Amino acid sequence: MLRYLTSRTLATIVMALLSTLIVFLIASLVPGDPVLAQLGDLAASNPEIVKAYRAKWGLDLPLYEQYWIFLKNLANGDLGISISTQRPVLADIRQFAPATVELGTIAFILSMAIGIPLGVAAAVGRDSWIDHWARFVSLIGVSSPVFWLAFIMLTIFYGWLQIMPGPGRIDPIELPPPTVTGSFLVDSALAGKWELLHTVAAHLVLPSIVLCAATLGLITRTTRASMLETLGQDYVRVARAKGLRERAVIVAHALPNALIPVVTLAGLAYANLLTGTVMTETIFSWPGLGLYTFRAALALDIPSIMGMTLVFAVVYLLINWLVDMSYAVLDPRVLKR
Amino acid sequence: MSELAAAAPVAAPAEPRRLTAAQRWRRRYGLATLGGAIIVLWIIVAIAAPLLAPYPPDLVDVTRRLKPPSSEYWFGTDMLGRDVFSRLLFGARVSLFAGIVVVILGAAFGTLLGGIAAYAGHRAEEALMRFTDLMLCFPPIILAMAIAAAMGIGTLNTMAAMLVVWWPKFARLARSLVLVQRGQEYVEAAHVIGYGPGRVLLKHILPNSIGPLIVLVTLDVGHAIIVFAGLSFLGLGVVPPTPEWGAMVSENRQLVEQWWGATFPGLAILSVVMGFNFLGDGIRDWLDPRARRR
Numbered sequence: 001m002l003r004y005l006t007s008r009t010l011a012t013i014v015m016a017l018l019s020t021l022i023v024f025l026i027a028s029l030v031p032g033d034p035v036l037a038q039l040g041d042l043a044a045s046n047p048e049i050v051k052a053y054r055a056k057w058g059l060d061l062p063l064y065e066q067y068w069i070f071l072k073n074l075a076n077g078d079l080g081i082s083i084s085t086q087r088p089v090l091a092d093i094r095q096f097a098p099a100t101v102e103l104g105t106i107a108f109i110l111s112m113a114i115g116i117p118l119g120v121a122a123a124v125g126r127d128s129w130i131d132h133w134a135r136f137v138s139l140i141g142v143s144s145p146v147f148w149l150a151f152i153m154l155t156i157f158y159g160w161l162q163i164m165p166g167p168g169r170i171d172p173i174e175l176p177p178p179t180v181t182g183s184f185l186v187d188s189a190l191a192g193k194w195e196l197l198h199t200v201a202a203h204l205v206l207p208s209i210v211l212c213a214a215t216l217g218l219i220t221r222t223t224r225a226s227m228l229e230t231l232g233q234d235y236v237r238v239a240r241a242k243g244l245r246e247r248a249v250i251v252a253h254a255l256p257n258a259l260i261p262v263v264t265l266a267g268l269a270y271a272n273l274l275t276g277t278v279m280t281e282t283i284f285s286w287p288g289l290g291l292y293t294f295r296a297a298l299a300l301d302i303p304s305i306m307g308m309t310l311v312f313a314v315v316y317l318l319i320n321w322l323v324d325m326s327y328a329v330l331d332p333r334v335l336k337r
Numbered sequence: 338m339s340e341l342a343a344a345a346p347v348a349a350p351a352e353p354r355r356l357t358a359a360q361r362w363r364r365r366y367g368l369a370t371l372g373g374a375i376i377v378l379w380i381i382v383a384i385a386a387p388l389l390a391p392y393p394p395d396l397v398d399v400t401r402r403l404k405p406p407s408s409e410y411w412f413g414t415d416m417l418g419r420d421v422f423s424r425l426l427f428g429a430r431v432s433l434f435a436g437i438v439v440v441i442l443g444a445a446f447g448t449l450l451g452g453i454a455a456y457a458g459h460r461a462e463e464a465l466m467r468f469t470d471l472m473l474c475f476p477p478i479i480l481a482m483a484i485a486a487a488m489g490i491g492t493l494n495t496m497a498a499m500l501v502v503w504w505p506k507f508a509r510l511a512r513s514l515v516l517v518q519r520g521q522e523y524v525e526a527a528h529v530i531g532y533g534p535g536r537v538l539l540k541h542i543l544p545n546s547i548g549p550l551i552v553l554v555t556l557d558v559g560h561a562i563i564v565f566a567g568l569s570f571l572g573l574g575v576v577p578p579t580p581e582w583g584a585m586v587s588e589n590r591q592l593v594e595q596w597w598g599a600t601f602p603g604l605a606i607l608s609v610v611m612g613f614n615f616l617g618d619g620i621r622d623w624l625d626p627r628a629r630r631r
Contacts, residue, residue, distance in 0.1 A: 144607045160593070297485075
């Protein structure tokens, strides 16, 4: 157990380090000059300004030295200074992360809470109307582009029916709740501001539906397939033969086993939701890491892009690591290999 | 669609049921045929766009701006008075081209790398596959976005950026497929006859493991079209005023009353992605009857 744990953990750390190198190389080797993107045409035509700018940000050093500096700073928890916001990248990340975590978590809960029951119902009532309906929902979820789904949702529920608030985490005239956890839901509840809580929740509805659509489709499909397979197993037949009620057969016998592939998929789904918010956040003006990364990419803000890509890769690796650990718990055979 | 969906177990026990020949055919080939038909239709549209489009796609005419759909302008006109229907037809060229080319090139490179890794074994395999894992831990959109931004926008640049993040899943799949085949007797026989590794890999192993690759390629084109359209939507894809579906949604997304400008290009993406999903699922069921969807 310990050996498996340490080897997986070491591998994860090595991968995280190597990922910084990849990001660094891509950011440095592709054409496209951050100086030009930052200074604008007028200042960029003055060689003195360009030189001073390069020296200030260490852009005039050889590549390996730039990378070494980056790694050394990283060891001290310093991701460099964002060229576009002029603040430490870590401070930016700290500011923008809570919005993304809140949105991603709600979307994750939503996709599980709807996807699993829908998949089970589809499998139990195979070829019934609910099966067709579940297939339709997951097909739309998997096939429609996020940015378009967001447009349709905003147009219908915000523009036409006006039953949903527009983009952003809260209405522009309102003040955010005092920061405790960074989650507006939790913070406004802690502060006892119930009306604000209502606004915050309402603002979360459309973005989280849009964000979870693809994941919901995947979860529904996987649950249905896994449930169908489980329902054909001998022990399910035995349970039925014993005269158990159908409900007990499904919930107590089939479901726990059918959920194993879903649980392992859930980890990856959560990672994808947290790291895949760029489109949703850009359209809903959601002040999270996705929107931040998008702006950094447009401004060719290399320290920010590197920091963000690193953060996303580490989140992904971390969740994969957790999934690996959970394999060991769910399926003890893994350890014997 | 992702490789997760492609790999999801869809096995279920058969329940004896009597079906007519037509029903059986529909069950076996219906979905794939529908998907194939949608794709063929869009390819024809893309090729024949200049013949089919009632107006030039970039024709600006402010006197007819924001006209709702009518018999004259089927899908209405946008803010600059351009015909949405004509732009949509021309948009098929960019979107289909980008999606198909990125996936084919990505698949070719990934398959080659994964195949070589599995075939070579030892250190080379370890190094190549760790590199693949490394590339897989980046969220594709983020990495493609960063590269596209740094290279400057343009259809080809964006496709190149996507290519960088597109090959790893094919490398992984190809490796696992070749590993299965490597131990087979016919491979050994080919070696004994004296064929070189390149020939064995391409002429013997590849044809025997092409099925799952074709499924992933088909399912993946839809995904690539969505990602390309998404990058265009963010302003990191095509150069305006190129008609492209993602860019069209972006141009018209602020218009709430004039819903048609962004709705129809989105529906176009949806239909073509569904087409590729149907075809991919259909091919998978056909190649692997055990996994057939009921």
